Amino acid sequence: xxxxxxxxxxxxxxxxxxxxxxxxxxxxxxxxxxxxxxxxxxxxxxxxxxxxxxxxxxxxxxxxxxxxxxxxxxxxxxxxxxxxxxxxxxxxxxxxxxxxxxxxxxxxxxxxxxxxxxxxxxxxxxxxxxxxxxxxxxxxxxxxxxxxxxxxxxxxxxxxxxxxxxxxxxxxxxxxxxxxxxxxxxxxxxxxxxxxxxxxxxxxxxxxxxxxxxxxxxxxxxxxxxxxx
Ligand code: SAM
Numbered sequence: 001x002x003x004x005x006x007x008x009x010x011x012x013x014x015x016x017x018x019x020x021x022x023x024x025x026x027x028x029x030x031x032x033x034x035x036x037x038x039x040x041x042x043x044x045x046x047x048x049x050x051x052x053x054x055x056x057x058x059x060x061x062x063x064x065x066x067x068x069x070x071x072x073x074x075x076x077x078x079x080x081x082x083x084x085x086x087x088x089x090x091x092x093x094x095x096x097x098x099x100x101x102x103x104x105x106x107x108x109x110x111x112x113x114x115x116x117x118x119x120x121x122x123x124x125x126x127x128x129x130x131x132x133x134x135x136x137x138x139x140x141x142x143x144x145x146x147x148x149x150x151x152x153x154x155x156x157x158x159x160x161x162x163x164x165x166x167x168x169x170x171x172x173x174x175x176x177x178x179x180x181x182x183x184x185x186x187x188x189x190x191x192x193x194x195x196x197x198x199x200x201x202x203x204x205x206x207x208x209x210x211x212x213x214x215x216x217x218x219x220x221x222x223x224x225x226x227x228x229x
Contacts, residue, residue: 002215003193012177014046017114021092022117023118026050030055032122035062035078038120046173046174051075053079055122081128093117094116097137098119098140100140104138107159108162121152122152209221
C-alpha cells in the first residue's frame with residue numbers, strides 16, 4: 001500500500017525544518033524518563049540526531065514519555081566522551097558544556113545560531129571533568145530557588161528552545177529541507193515513509209528506491225514486502 005499523500009506531506013513538512021547543525025550530547029543520561037523527555041524535545045525543536053555516552057549495561061531505553069519521538073530523531077551512541085567530543089568538533093560543532101561552575105557563562109549571553117552541541121550530564125554527577133575541560137564554552141541557566149540545579153531534561157529543553165528562538169530571530173530555521181544534505185533528506189524521507197522496506201533494502205545491501213512526488217515507491221518490490229507496507 002503506498003503511503004497516503006497527506007501523511008507523506010506531513011513527513012516532508014517536518015523534515016523540511018530539521019536542523020543538522022543543532023544537537024545534544026548526553027553523558028551518561030541513562031534514566032529512561034530523562035532520555036525520553038530529551039529526545040521528545042529534540043523532535044519538537046527539529047533535531048536530526050542526538051548523541052549519547054551510555055553507562056548502563058542494558059543500553060539506552062525509552063519509556064512512554066518519549067511518545068514515539070525516538071522514531072524521528074537519530075541516536076548515535078559513542079564509546080567514550082572523548083570520541084564523541086572529537087567527532088562533533090571535527091564536524092564543526094561548537095560544544096557548550098552545562099555546569100554551574102563559576103567560570104560558566106549565562107546561556108542568555110551566548111550565541112547558538114552556528115553549529116551548536118549542548119553537552120549535558122547525569123542527574124547525580126553532572127558532567128565529568130574530562131568533558132568540562134574539552135568544551136569550547138561552559139554555560140549555565142540562572143537559578144533563584146532553593147534547589148541548585150534543574151532536572152537534565154528541563155535544562156535541555158530550556159537551552160534548545162533558546163537556540164530555536166535565536167535562529168527564528170535570525171531567519172535561520174530551515175523551511176525547505178536546506179538544514180540537512182540532499183542525501184540525508186532522501187534517506188530519511190524514505191525511512192520515515194517506509195521503515196519496513198528501508199530495513200529490507202539495508203539487509204539486501206541495496207539503495208532505497210526513488211519516490212514519486214506523492215511518495216509512491218517507483219520500483220517493483222517483492223510481493224511479500226509490498227504487503228507489509
Ligand atoms: N550535581 C550535579 C552537578 O553538579 O552538575 C547536578 C546535575 S543536574 C541535576 C543534571 C544536568 O542537568 C547537569 O549536568 C546539566 O547538564 C543540567 N543542568 C541542570 N541544571 C542546570 C543549570 N541551571 N544550568 C545548566 N545546566 C543545568
